[in-house]
Amino acid sequence: MDVDRNMKAPINQLKLMLPVVLVAVLAIFPIIGTPRVWLLYLFLFFVYLTMANMWNLLAGYSGLTFLGPGALIGLAGYTLVIVTWNDLPFYLGIIGGGIVAAAFAALIAVPTFRMRGIYFAIGTLVVPEALRYVFYLWKPVGGEMQGGGAGYMIKGIGGLSLTEFYWLALAIGIVSIFLMRIILRSKLGLGLAAIHDSDRAAASSGVDVFRLKLYAFVIAAFVTGAAGAIFYIYQGYIAPVSAFNIRWLMICLLATVIGGIGTEEGPIVGTIIVVFLHFLLARYGALSLLIQGVILVVIMLLVPEGIVGLVRRKTRNYQSLLQLATRR
Amino acid sequence: MTVEVLAGLSRPIIMGVLLGGLYALIALGLSIVFGVMKLINVAHGDLMIFGAYFAYALMTTWGIDPILSLTMGIPLWFGLGFAIQKYVMSRAFGISMEAPLIIAFGISLILQSLTQIIWSPYSRGLEAPYALGGISLGITSVPKTYLLSFIAALVVMLVLREFLRRSYLGKAIVAASQDKRGAELVGINTGRVYAFAFAIAMATAAIAGVFFGLTFPFTPTSGVGFLVIAFGVIIIGGLGSMLGTFIGGIVLGLTQTLSGYFLGAAAQMLFVYLIVFVVLAVRPQGMFGR
Numbered sequence: 001m002d003v004d005r006n007m008k009a010p011i012n013q014l015k016l017m018l019p020v021v022l023v024a025v026l027a028i029f030p031i032i033g034t035p036r037v038w039l040l041y042l043f044l045f046f047v048y049l050t051m052a053n054m055w056n057l058l059a060g061y062s063g064l065t066f067l068g069p070g071a072l073i074g075l076a077g078y079t080l081v082i083v084t085w086n087d088l089p090f091y092l093g094i095i096g097g098g099i100v101a102a103a104f105a106a107l108i109a110v111p112t113f114r115m116r117g118i119y120f121a122i123g124t125l126v127v128p129e130a131l132r133y134v135f136y137l138w139k140p141v142g143g144e145m146q147g148g149g150a151g152y153m154i155k156g157i158g159g160l161s162l163t164e165f166y167w168l169a170l171a172i173g174i175v176s177i178f179l180m181r182i183i184l185r186s187k188l189g190l191g192l193a194a195i196h197d198s199d200r201a202a203a204s205s206g207v208d209v210f211r212l213k214l215y216a217f218v219i220a221a222f223v224t225g226a227a228g229a230i231f232y233i234y235q236g237y238i239a240p241v242s243a244f245n246i247r248w249l250m251i252c253l254l255a256t257v258i259g260g261i262g263t264e265e266g267p268i269v270g271t272i273i274v275v276f277l278h279f280l281l282a283r284y285g286a287l288s289l290l291i292q293g294v295i296l297v298v299i300m301l302l303v304p305e306g307i308v309g310l311v312r313r314k315t316r317n318y319q320s321l322l323q324l325a326t327r328r
Numbered sequence: 329m330t331v332e333v334l335a336g337l338s339r340p341i342i343m344g345v346l347l348g349g350l351y352a353l354i355a356l357g358l359s360i361v362f363g364v365m366k367l368i369n370v371a372h373g374d375l376m377i378f379g380a381y382f383a384y385a386l387m388t389t390w391g392i393d394p395i396l397s398l399t400m401g402i403p404l405w406f407g408l409g410f411a412i413q414k415y416v417m418s419r420a421f422g423i424s425m426e427a428p429l430i431i432a433f434g435i436s437l438i439l440q441s442l443t444q445i446i447w448s449p450y451s452r453g454l455e456a457p458y459a460l461g462g463i464s465l466g467i468t469s470v471p472k473t474y475l476l477s478f479i480a481a482l483v484v485m486l487v488l489r490e491f492l493r494r495s496y497l498g499k500a501i502v503a504a505s506q507d508k509r510g511a512e513l514v515g516i517n518t519g520r521v522y523a524f525a526f527a528i529a530m531a532t533a534a535i536a537g538v539f540f541g542l543t544f545p546f547t548p549t550s551g552v553g554f555l556v557i558a559f560g561v562i563i564i565g566g567l568g569s570m571l572g573t574f575i576g577g578i579v580l581g582l583t584q585t586l587s588g589y590f591l592g593a594a595a596q597m598l599f600v601y602l603i604v605f606v607v608l609a610v611r612p613q614g615m616f617g618r
Contacts, residue, residue: 059426065426065429111605111606111608111609111610112609114609115608115609117425118366118367118368118429119608121368121429122368122556122559122608123605123608123609125370125556125559126556126559126560126601126604126605126608127605129552129553129556129601130598130601130602130605133594133595133597133598133601134598136594137594137595137598246552250433250437253430253433257430261426285444286441286442286444286445286449287441287445288441289437289440289441289444290437290438290441290442290445292437293434293435293436293437293438293440293441294434294438296430296431296433296434296437297416297431297434297435297438300420300423300427300430300431300434301416301419301420301423301431304423304424304427
């Protein structure tokens with residue numbers, strides 16, 4: 001027993017140290033003169049990772065195939081506009097964006113949770129489409145000349161550079177990873193797992209299905225909204241067409257499905273691939289989309305459990321073989 | 329006073345009914361796939377737009393009339409649908425609940441970018457000499473394209489209805505949609521039936537694409553918005569019923585033109601989406617569904 005414990009200790013320490021070192025290295029990237037392009041792609045990586053993580057929480061763990069992340073991101077972006085146009089600091093815009101997205105999620109939860117499976121998916125697909133028209137019509141700030149289809153500039157971010165955007169994105173990316181770890185190991189995560197397997201069985205064994213789904217939905221909406229606001233601080237400009245766009249869903253869907261839906265590491269692996277694809281195919285707009293679509297279909301058909309799921313299955317086989325071999 | 333209001337209303341009402349025909353035409357294929365396989369084919373809108381582009385290509389390169397080009401479009405789309413179901417979707421159904429949805433999404437993505445690569449993202453339109461201008465319908469005059477789409481929708485709906493009622497394949501499709509295992513027990517090859525249902529749905533998408541292209545200008549991404557409308561149509565019309573789909577289309581068409589009349593053109597689409605959402609929330613099985 002003692003020998004065993006001694007052998008395990010350094011491994012645990014290493015496991016703890018590795019992420020800390022990794023985060024520290026990532027955090028000093030902008031200071032040590034990393035090329036701007038790298039920082040930009042890392043920024044996108046962390047923003048997309050956050051969104052994919054939260055989408056995975058909904059689709060992979062809570063049984064909510066949510067097709068409207070664009071609604072949350074767009075609303076958060078427009079909250080940022082309203083906050084910064086009223087001369088309030090940008091970080092209030094990020095928090096406000098998260099709060100508005102969370103409040104909106106709570107609002108649409110009541111009608112959409114009545115829908116099951118495919119109906120929920122399509123019901124939430126309608127939401128960003130409808131919101132886009134709301135923001136064509138509604139001009140929350142500014143005069144007649146601004147807003148509507150033309151969109152808004154984000155104010156009050158003149159003093160910020162890519163370094164600050166990068167740190168914001170890094171922070172929210174790490175928060176999203178830890179949040180997933182905490183949620184999945186909590187009572188909420190346990191309840192969600194039961195709902196994911198069968199919501200009727202969960203309900204009959206005393207799980208408050210509506211409330212747990214609502215918690216997951218609101219948490220995911222808050223974090224997705226905050227990540228969206230950070231994206232728009234970097235972008236500096238928002239318009240209804242790009243904000244309430246199906247592109248956001250695609251990023252979440254691709255990253256999660258390629259990496260492995262319903263696995264904790266899946267979105268991380270998937271987002272790396274998605275951002276790398278963006279980097280490789282940046283010059284070929286439509287072709288990039290075509291390739292992403294093909295990858296999505298091929299992965300879903302051949303490896304529906306994603307890369308992480310596949311690796312896990314293979315190593316499990318390998319480990320059990322190893323165990324068999326060493327036991328002899 | 330009331331006479332004037334009614335006279336003013338007659339135009340949006342007639343336009344709404346005709347527009348509803350086009351919506352129903354788009355939704356018919358979606359309705360068949362949804363009814364038989366319980367799959368929302370999110371690529372349906374894009375397959376329709378792809379059909380419009382196909383007719384556009386034939387029109388610009390060889391000067392073939394768009395409606396005439398359907399003699400090539402329908403068989404091609406029929407084959408495409410058969411192949412998609414047989415080689416891609418049938419495998420997806422075995423994987424998980426979400427897999428067919430995600431794969432349909434991937435197909436939608438592929439089609440959107442493909443049309444963008446081939447025909448550029450700019451807006452295009454189909455033209456035919458007989459579809460230009462308006463035609464008088466007694467009280468008001470309407471664009472000929474609206475009337476053409478409405479007639480096409482009526483014809484396709486009636487043909488499908490009779491096909492599902494009378495032919496062996498049609499009856500088999502209905503049987504498979506009502507009870508898959510029951511259908512298999514009485515000797516229906518549901519795999520084949522599914523492939524045929526998807527193929528028929530695609531053929532209607534080709535038809536819808538041509539009439540859509542004659543009525544409205546289109547871009548590679550036009551499909552998504554009309555997918556949502558088509559979905560609204562089948563939700564209002566209820567599952568599997570061709571006549572219900574037709575009525576659903578007219579309800580949404582009227583919603584759009586009447587809200588445009590009362591609230592201004594900018595608000596009309598918002599209202600359509602709102603209606604779809606409310607119906608979904610209140611009666612997800614559809615207004616006429618069981």
